[in-house]
Amino acid sequence: EDKSVSDSDKVQSTLSITVVGASGDLAKKKIFPALFALYYEDCLPEDFIVFGYARTSMTDEQLRNMISKTLTCRIDKRANCEDKMDEFLKRCFYHSGQYSSEEDFSELDRKLKEKEDGKVSNRLFYLSIPPNIFVDVVKCASQRASSGSGWTRVIVEKPFGRDSDSSGELTRSLKQYLTEDQIFRIDHYLGKELVENLSVLRFSNLVFEPLWSRSYIRNVQLIFSEDFGTEGRGGYFDNYGIIRDIMQNHLLQILALFAMETPVSLDAEDIRNEKVKVLKSMRTLQLEDVVVGQYKGHNKGGKSYPAYVDDPTVPNDSITPTFAAAAIFIDNARWDGVPFLMKAGKALHTRRAEIRVQFRHVPGNLYKRNFGTDLDKATNELVLRVQPNEAIYLKINNKVPGLGMRLDRSDLNLLYRSRYPSEIPDAYERLLLDAVEGERRLFIRSDELDAAWSLFTPLLNELEEKKIAPELYPYGSRGPVGAHYLAAKYNVRWGDLGEDRDP
Amino acid sequence: EDKSVSDSDKVQSTLSITVVGASGDLAKKKIFPALFALYYEDCLPEDFIVFGYARTSMTDEQLRNMISKTLTCRIDKRANCEDKMDEFLKRCFYHSGQYSSEEDFSELDRKLKEKEDGKVSNRLFYLSIPPNIFVDVVKCASQRASSGSGWTRVIVEKPFGRDSDSSGELTRSLKQYLTEDQIFRIDHYLGKELVENLSVLRFSNLVFEPLWSRSYIRNVQLIFSEDFGTEGRGGYFDNYGIIRDIMQNHLLQILALFAMETPVSLDAEDIRNEKVKVLKSMRTLQLEDVVVGQYKGHNKGGKSYPAYVDDPTVPNDSITPTFAAAAIFIDNARWDGVPFLMKAGKALHTRRAEIRVQFRHVPGNLYKRNFGTDLDKATNELVLRVQPNEAIYLKINNKVPGLGMRLDRSDLNLLYRSRYPSEIPDAYERLLLDAVEGERRLFIRSDELDAAWSLFTPLLNELEEKKIAPELYPYGSRGPVGAHYLAAKYNVRWGDLGEDRDP
Amino acid sequence: EDKSVSDSDKVQSTLSITVVGASGDLAKKKIFPALFALYYEDCLPEDFIVFGYARTSMTDEQLRNMISKTLTCRIDKRANCEDKMDEFLKRCFYHSGQYSSEEDFSELDRKLKEKEDGKVSNRLFYLSIPPNIFVDVVKCASQRASSGSGWTRVIVEKPFGRDSDSSGELTRSLKQYLTEDQIFRIDHYLGKELVENLSVLRFSNLVFEPLWSRSYIRNVQLIFSEDFGTEGRGGYFDNYGIIRDIMQNHLLQILALFAMETPVSLDAEDIRNEKVKVLKSMRTLQLEDVVVGQYKGHNKGGKSYPAYVDDPTVPNDSITPTFAAAAIFIDNARWDGVPFLMKAGKALHTRRAEIRVQFRHVPGNLYKRNFGTDLDKATNELVLRVQPNEAIYLKINNKVPGLGMRLDRSDLNLLYRSRYPSEIPDAYERLLLDAVEGERRLFIRSDELDAAWSLFTPLLNELEEKKIAPELYPYGSRGPVGAHYLAAKYNVRWGDLGEDRDP
Amino acid sequence: EDKSVSDSDKVQSTLSITVVGASGDLAKKKIFPALFALYYEDCLPEDFIVFGYARTSMTDEQLRNMISKTLTCRIDKRANCEDKMDEFLKRCFYHSGQYSSEEDFSELDRKLKEKEDGKVSNRLFYLSIPPNIFVDVVKCASQRASSGSGWTRVIVEKPFGRDSDSSGELTRSLKQYLTEDQIFRIDHYLGKELVENLSVLRFSNLVFEPLWSRSYIRNVQLIFSEDFGTEGRGGYFDNYGIIRDIMQNHLLQILALFAMETPVSLDAEDIRNEKVKVLKSMRTLQLEDVVVGQYKGHNKGGKSYPAYVDDPTVPNDSITPTFAAAAIFIDNARWDGVPFLMKAGKALHTRRAEIRVQFRHVPGNLYKRNFGTDLDKATNELVLRVQPNEAIYLKINNKVPGLGMRLDRSDLNLLYRSRYPSEIPDAYERLLLDAVEGERRLFIRSDELDAAWSLFTPLLNELEEKKIAPELYPYGSRGPVGAHYLAAKYNVRWGDLGEDRDP
Structure with a gap:
């Protein structure tokens, strides 16, 4: 199976996309809209259908009605958006079934065959369901609803286990029914425009690569922060915590892309080989290099913000971290001694x-x-902002125009907004399209996943065994001060706390 | 004499600035306005006077009247500009005299003493006069109008001779009456904001210096172009030509600043030592690495533009170049093999x-x-635009946002205009202020001048001896095509002919 | 299976080494002596036996007698060498059988079991046989003589096919009976001391790695020459030629080790991953970058040397190259534009x-x-001599002591001979020991083999299809002059033709 | 005056070398032998004479007799050494006079003129006398015995003052009678073969310069040790101490050559410009970065070694350091943060x-x-041994030949002795020859001297003002342990205390 084949598929074969868990939030907010956007942009094969699958009883019409509410055209929409929507919805169908019922999937298979009408058929299953039923669905879909003539692929989203063991177990289970090539593990951060651009910047410009090492880089910070809490929906989160939810996947993936060596080519396997290499060069995380926090209630401006444990879906005595900071080291020739600081929090x-x-x-x-005396003020800094408002800027020192010699820090910047005014596609669009086209670059291979869990599992176990209490921080604050002490230990100053003027 | 002393001068001593050649164009358009601007910005000592000196008979009032027409306040002027002008004009005086008359300078001395009123006096002479009378004036000023108690300095502007011999002769003559420390040779391009910023960029940012060598830089281009000809005032120019007028000084000075090694400190002597070093490492220019041109008449859009030789002040058969391009090589470890291309034209x-x-x-x-196939399109480029609209931008490749992988060149740019909206001071202000304060960084030392002439003199002699005919190019065109062949010889493509979007 | 397990094997389990093709030359000259040396150095498990297997009818005693003639003790032999030989021979046995007879291998299995006496048994088969019977033997050995309780490994030596297709076919066939982990493909050059040292030099010294790239290295030469021809034994060779015999394996393997990126660790898989990467970055060889030659007869000093085609085992009209030179390019960031020149000849x-x-x-x-004018004379050169007399030396320029400033080239050298006077083990010892211990670092993985064939196959096909005639060169000469023109094309001068004083 | 002129001098003009202080030790042991060696090697002009000048009454014959005892031919002497000696001695003369007597120098001038016989005469004065009479002799020699037709040069040896003030005073005094160009300040360490070779190694080999910076060099050590004390001749030494005697000149000069930037050319002025630059970039020495010591008496193997203060020419309570260690830092881009450790002791x-x-x-x-755990053991080290037995070696890690992977440190070495068996000329030969030929590269310019004193003078003053007591160490020991603590402060380990095998 290769890309040139899937290219020819566009014409001759038919594609079915089955969204398993079609009634869920993610499906409604992200997956169906992304599929429509792809259709709108003419990126899907001519002959395609979309199936919703869930336990809820629903007609095709009800599904269409439901998803029509979240379909939107781009801000720079063209005239015929309404027509396009109608056409898209006509291709959407619904099949109700249990997630572990082989019969129900056989029935789905029958319906798919009917629509496929004897053509070569390619089938993509998007599992938008809780992790505990991943394997059941994969088993049923694989055994009863695989394509006979074309390819069958399955997209899964995190969580991929809670640690090395459970992740390994999940992989083994999936591989009973699917080959590695059929599994598309999504980390939707890898679909972000700026993350894609990261490799372009490094490898297609002469001016960055010579600086990309311990000789010139003092530290790298990966920062993720949300300005809201679990807001009554902490049930799932409480079982995982911020380290598993954000750090071990999203931030670590970005770090791997940032720090990897130059791949042999841009082929998926070559890139993922390099990511695995750099993950394997990382030192296993130590408890003393990690700070965990949890937000507490806070009153501000007459408004009251709840603590994490106030969330009714969260146990009162939960010590699940909603914030974590960590220092990671890569023991290879390029990065020896450079602290990579991560910070993620709600x-x-x-x-x-x-x-x-x-x-x-x-x-x-x-x-x-x-x-x-403060040379830190004069340090160059390259900022790659993933959200909000994707941007790249390089802080440099220059002379303030005028008599005398006063220095100032300015930004050499590339503002996506102004340079590329058209709307940037959602990460899901890119990833869905890649899965359809068999482009695996942005999906996580199982050895990557293993390496990622190896780094974090001992720490996660230790946190749980020792019942390490998180440092409390007020809702809406800058997080626990422990994060500063962690940074100071490695002679680093968090860069997100300064007063960046928005470039 | 050092800066701390001149700082204290502000308070205790008196400063007189004598503009010799006060009735000339440069004096009116640049020097008096610059002096006023310095006064307005409160940069001159409290106790100062300005004397105009020329052969024309004029009263103080007439001088004041004359220069008042060119005094302007900054665009971002403050309320009291008119008052300031009046105060400034009150301190301006005029003395009429012959340029070679010791008596007339004695008389000036008498007037200066009168104004100085017994205080420690510092005297600055600005020679805004033709080169053939430089020595006469210096002799008279030095012997009859030097300060007895403070310092005496003389600012001279190019031309500093026509070649190594005449330049050496001029230097020797000046040194009969002045020490090296008293002579301030101006190259007003060195007073440009961006030229000043060049060193700041290189030496106060970590990200530039590692790239600043033959390992990463393929070629450097120094480009100067004017969109007008001699316009009836070619008499002086015809005797010098574009190489002496622009290349051997302005462009070469900028090149020396660009290419020099890191100085020990920012002190004037340290910087000038490095400039001399890099000048001495340059290979003497060869005729085959030079292209000369001269503009010819041209009709465009119903309008007719004259040829250089149509200028009534220019001989009909003049072969003086109005355009030149040259390839320069620096035989040191940093720049071995990197072509530095220069281009200057009217x-x-x-x-x-x-x-x-x-x-x-x-x-x-x-x-x-x-x-x-065209990797040249993907080459990074750093552009430092000196005029118009000073700007710095770095062309980099990035991904066009959106699905697929389309690359694009964008500019990481620092737009002076928008970042620093206040008006940038004229080069003459900076240079006059530096001369007052004894800061010699931006003035050319005699060994620099010697080194600069050594590079160009054999070429200039050969051009004249062989009567090399310039390649004609139409007024308003992009110059002779010979410049492209010269660039091609060194595998370079002129960067100014592309379609830069103005960043 | 990992090393710690095989370590414990030493004590508890039994090892049998079956040399298939025991009556052949290689077995006699290299394999049995190497096994004895390992035994002598106490590197084999306590409980081991050696079986000879071949078609010839022979008793155990006859085998012992035969191999005893080639067993030698190290030059620095210790007192008890004779005793050790006797003990070793006692553990040697012989089994006569057909290479494709499953029955005969079943019989071998029976004998092995008898000697193993119920212990955990590990079995190593060394295939010292022609390639056309590789698969037969592997099939029989695997199906009838595999160990039931321990591991079974098979060592094979080149040729591994004649091109991509035949090599792929061979790999597929072997994998019907063996897993990748069981196949140990030997390239005995990888067992050479200096080749092992190459990675130590690069990666354990700070002073080499910064120089190890296109920025500092102008070209790399891999040179192999023999001072004898086929000498009546050209039958096998004529079917392969020098490119397949030396270049595509020995030289290419050394090149891969030389040029690869730093591996994540010294583990076999990490090193082989890097070798594959660099092989994949190489540009497929082009006919115009290759020179082929064949030696012709020559009379010298009254002695007459035969032409290649005079060898009675070689067809009279053979155009098989006995010499080849090639220029290889690696299209990655480290080596872009650096010519790697290979030369091999008989x-x-x-x-x-x-x-x-x-x-x-x-x-x-x-x-x-x-x-x-000749800066080439002043170029630094690092020479890693694999044979004869392994040595490393760096040619540097220094001042000749004495008055005046005369420069000279000297060698900073590390002479193995004088520094480490004890005898260096033969490559086969190292490789056999590694195979016993399951250390795969020096064995070639099938994807390496594929990549190596991909580089050479189109060229080999073209040479054969176009019947490219080799340039004739006299026996005992420096080879065809075409090799100089090839080098000159890339501005290189062969380094082995100068007058190296032996350091 | 340039070299080509002095070359022609050889033929047409006459050279006289006057050794002032001819009866002293240095003259006898070093200067006359060096002059003879130059004569022997045919390096002196055809027409030369040597004059001894001292207060002692002596005939020419007596001088010849005296110096004949120290003249030696090279070990690799040729047949006619005796004849050469005779010829040389015939050209030696003696003139007795007071050092401050203008009359006596006039008399010398008369004798010189007589020998010069009307030819163009060049005169070299070698001042082998105590510093307190430098100026007197220079005055007399300059005013009464200068050459009228050729050049006159004066060689002086340290001490050049005791600190910035006295050195400045000396320079000013000398310049009353001599121009800078006439003064040749010797630091005989700069005449050492290896010191000369240092620049050749760095600048004519590609492999060293990329490593020559803070990126790769962790520290540099300059070590000078003598295995004897003042031995009854400490009078002069006690007034200066080890810092002035060895560090501020010999070691600092070598450091400057080691650490300087690449000069524009090998011309004396260019090299000395770079030396001044790097001296100016050094941080003034601080007391806390210096350790001083003094040796005390010691009994060993039945032999008793005296303390420094036991020397009868030394005051009993002397606190003059006979040992010093210092850490020096160079605040420039190349060396920022790299400790340069110096150590000198008797x-x-x-x-x-x-x-x-x-x-x-x-x-x-x-x-x-x-x-x-000890990575220090694996650090590469480059050793340039100036004495005894000049050598260069680079310590590298390599694999110990044999099975297994054991690493070892070996030396890539260039042994002068074995590579260049002929005798290496004494430093004085080179320096005398350079002075004759007007080559100033190895002589110290007055701004160099100023910069060198600036670094040490504050420290020297502080040591004396605070009467810092030196740490005592036994005669024949490895010096005060304070030196280790100083090194440890900068994370350095002295390299001379390990067990170097002599390569």
Whole structure:
């Protein structure tokens, strides 16, 4: 199976996309809209259908009605959006069934065959369901609803287990029914525009790669913060915590892309080989290099914000971290000694996801006098902001125009917004399209997953066994001060707490 | 004499600035306005006077009247500009005299003493006069109008001779009457904001210096173009030509600043030592690495533009170049093999002065496919635009947001205009202030001048001896095509002919 | 299966080594002696036996007698060598059988079991047989003589096919009976001391890695020459030629080790991953980058040397190359544009195998004058001589002691001979020991083999289809002059033709 | 005056060398022998004479007799050594006079003129006299015995003052009678073969310069030790101490050559410009970065060694340091943060002068396991041994030949002795020849001297003002342990205390 084949599929074969868990939130908010957007952009094969599958009883019409509410056209929409929507909805169908019923999937298979009408058929299953039923669904879908003539692929989303053991168990179970090539593990952060751009920046420009090492980079920060808490929906979260929810996947994936060596080519296997390599070069996380926190209630401006444990879906005595900071080290020639600091938290003062690369001080700096004693103020910094408002900017020192010699920090910046005014596609669109086309670059291979869990599992176990109490921080604050002490230990200053003017 | 002393001068001593050649164009358009601007910005000592000196008979009042027409306040002017002008004019005086008359300078001395009123006096002479009378004036000023108690300095502007011999002769003559420390040779391009910023960028940022060598830089271009010809005032120019007028000084000075090694400190002597070093490492220019041109008449849009030789002040058979391009090589460890291309011309299609740094191709470029066969299109480029609209931008490749993998070149840019909206001071202000304060960083030392002439003199002699005919190019065009062949010889493509979107 | 297990094997389990093709030359000259050396050095498990297997009818005693003639003790032999030989021979047995007879292997199995006496048994088969019976033997050995309780491994030696297709076919066939982990493909050059040391030098010293790239290395030469021809035994060779016999395996393997990126660790899989990566980054060989030659007869000093085609086992009209030179390019960031020149030949003037690394010229060389115009003479060169007399030396320029400033090239050298006077073990010892211990670092994985064939197969096909005639060169000469033109095309000078004083 | 002129001098003009202080030890042991060696090697002009000048009454014959005892031919002497000696002695003359008597120098001038016989005469004065009479002799020689037709040069040896003030005073005094160009300040360490070779190694080899910076070098050590004390001749020494005697000149000069940037050319002025630059970039020495010691008496093996203060020419309560260690920092881009450790002492366990360059650890070292916990043991080190037995060697890690993977440190070495068996000329020969030829590269310019004193003068003053007591160490020991604590403060380990096998 290769891309050229799937290209020809567009014409001759038929594609069915079955969204398992069609009545859920993610399906409604992200998956159906992304499918429509792809259709709208003419990226799907000519002959395709979409099936919703869930336990709820529903007609095709009811499904269409339900999803029509979340379909939107791009801001820069063109005239015929309404027509397109209608056409799209006509291709949507619904099949009700149990997730572990082989009969129900056989029935689905029958319906799919009917629509496929004897053509070569390719089938994509999107599992938008809780992890405990992953294997059941995969078993049924694989055994009863696989394509006979084309390919069958399954997209799954995290959580992929809770630790090395459970993740390994899940992989083994899936592989009873699917080959590695059929499994598309999504980390939707990898579908973000800026994450895609990261490799382009590094590898297609001469000016970045020479700086991309311990010789010039002093530390790298990966920061994720949300300005809201679990808001009454903490049940699932409480079982996982912020480290499993954000760090071990989203941030670690971005770190791997950032820090990996140059791949042989842009082929999926080559890129993923490099990601695995850099993950294997990372030192297993130690408890003393981690700070955990949990938000507490807070009153501000007459408004009251609840504590995490106030969430009715969360146990009163939960010590699940809603915040974590960690220092990671990569023991290879490129990164030896460079701290990679991660920070992720809920209910913080701002919403943000970014990579901050702080460069070293200028050796023998001639302008030392001009910066006073604080050379940190003069450090170059490259910021890759993933959200909100994707942006890249490089902080440099320059002379303030005018008489005298006053230095200032300015940003050499590339503002996506102004440079590329058209709307940036949602991560799900890219990932769905890649799965359809068999492009695996942005999906996580099982050895990557293993390596990622290896790094975090001993720490997670230790946190749970020792019942480490999280440091409390007020809802809406900048998080626990422990994060500062962790950074200070490695002579780093968090870069997101300064007063960046928005470039 | 050091800066701390001159600082204290502000308070205790008196400063007189004598503009010799006060009735000339430069004095009116640049020097008096710059002096006023410095006064307005409160940069001059409290106790100062300005004397105009010329052969014309004029009263103080007439001088004041004359220069008042060119005094302007900054665009961002404050309320009291008119008052300030009045105060400034009150301190302006005029003395009429012959340029070679010791008596007349004695008389000036008498007037100066009267105004100085017994205080410690510092005297600055600005020679805004033709080169053939430099020595006469210096002799008279030095012997009859030097300060007895403070310092005496003389500012001179190019031309500093026509070649190594005449320049050496001029220096020797000046040194009969002045020490090296008293002579301030101006190259007003060194007073440009961006030229000042060049060192700040290189030496106060970690991200530039590692790239600043033959390992990463493929070629450097120094480009100067004017969109007008001599316009009836070619008499002086015809005796010098574009190489002496622009290349051997302005462009070469900028090149020296660009290419020099890191100085020990920012002290004037340390910086000038490095400039001399890099000048001495340059290979003497060869005729085959130079292209000369001269503009010819041209009709466009119903309008007719004259040829250079149509200028009534220019001989009909003049072969003086109005355009030149040259390839310069620096035989040191940093720049071995990197071509530095210079280009300067009059009557071209645009007005521009800039440094363009073209980086090498990415070795083993993974994105080769995305650029097709022309990797040049993907080369990073750093542009330092000196005029018009000072700007710095770095051309980088990035992914076009959206599905698929389309690459694009964008600019990481620092727009002076928008970032620093206040008006940038004129180069003359900076230079006059530096001369008052004894800061010699931006003035040319005699060994620099010697080194600069050594590079160009053999070429200039050969051009004249062989009567090399310039390649004609139409007024308003992009210059002679010979410049392209010169660039091609060194595998370079001129960067100013592309379609830069103005960032 | 991992190393710690095999370590414990030493004590508890029994090891049998079956040399299939026991009556052949290689077995006699290399394999039995290597086994004895390992035994002598106490490197084999306590409980081991050696079985000879071949078609010839022979008793155990006859085998012992035969191999006893080639067993030798190290030059630095200790007192008890004779005793040790006797003990070793007692453990040697012989079994006569057909290579494709399952019955005969069943019989072998029976004998092995008898000797193993119920202990956990590990079995190693060394296939010292022609390639056309590889699969037969593997089938029989695997199906009838595999160990039931321990591991079973098979060592095979080149040729592994003649091109991509036949090699792929062979791999597929072997994998019907063996897993990848059981196949140990030997390239005995990888067992050479200096080849092992290559990685130590690069990765355990700070001073080499910074120089190990296109920035500093101008070209790399891999040279193999023998000072004898086929000498009446050209039958096998004629079917393969020098490219398949030496270049595509020995030289390419060394090149891969030389040029690979730093592996994540020293584990076999990590090293082999990197080798595959660099092989995949190589550009497929083009006919115009290859020179082929064949030796012709030559009279010298009254002695007459035969032509290749004079060898009675070689067809009269053979165009099989006995010499080849090739230029290889690696399209990655480290090596972009650096020519890797290979040269291999029989019947040349000397016997030698070495890697020569020629560094670039010093940019802006201050001592240019001292070298005259030929900067090549002043180029640093690192030589890694594999045979004869393993050595490492770095050619550097230094001042000749004495008055005046005369420069000279000297060698910073590390002479194995004098530094480490004890005898260096034969490559086969190392490889056999590694196979016993399950260390796969020096064995070739099937994807490596595929990548290696991909590089050479199109060229080999083209040579054969177009019947490219080799350039004739006299026996005992320096090879065809075409090799110089190939080098010159890439601005390289072969380093082995100078007058190296033996350091 | 340039070299080509002095070359032609050889033929047409006459050279006189006057050794002032001819009866002293240095003159006898070093200067006359060096002059003879130059004569023997045919390096002196055809027409030369040597004059001894001192207060002692002596005939020419007596001088000849005296110096004939110290003249030696090279070990690799040729047949006619005796004849050569006779011829040389015939050209030696003596003039007795007071050092401050202008009349006596006039008399010398008369004798010189007589010998010069009307030819163009060049005169070289070698001042082998105590510093307090430098100026007197220079005054007399300059005013009464200068050459009228050729050049006159004066060679002086340290001490050049005791601190910035006295050195400045000396320079000013000398310049009353001589121009800078006439003064040749000798630091005889700069005449050492290996010191000369240092620049050749760095600048004519590609492989060293990339490593020559803070990125790869962890520290540099300059070590000077003598295995004897003042031995009854401490009078002069006690007034200066080891810092002035060895560190501020010999070691600092070598450091400057080691650490300087690449000069524009090998011309004396260019090299000395770079030396001044790097001296100016050094941080003034601080008391806390210095350790001083003094040797005390010691009995060993039945032999008793005296304390420094036991020397009858030394005051009993002297606190003059006979040992010092210091850490020096260079605040420029190349060396920022790299400690340069100096150590100099008398009466230590060994006689040695060397530069040791310790490289950084290998980042992400794959062989970490093989070195145990002490990565320092695996650090590459470049040793430039100045005495005894000049040598260069680079310590590298390599695999011990044999089975298994054991690493070892070996030396890539260049042994002068074996490579260049002929005798290496004494430093004085080179320096005298250079002075004759007007080559100033190895002589110290007055701004160098100023910069060198600036670094040490505050420290020297503080040591004396605070009467810092030196740490006592036994005669023949490894010096005060304070030196270890100083090194440890900067995370350095002295390299000379290990067990170097002599390579």
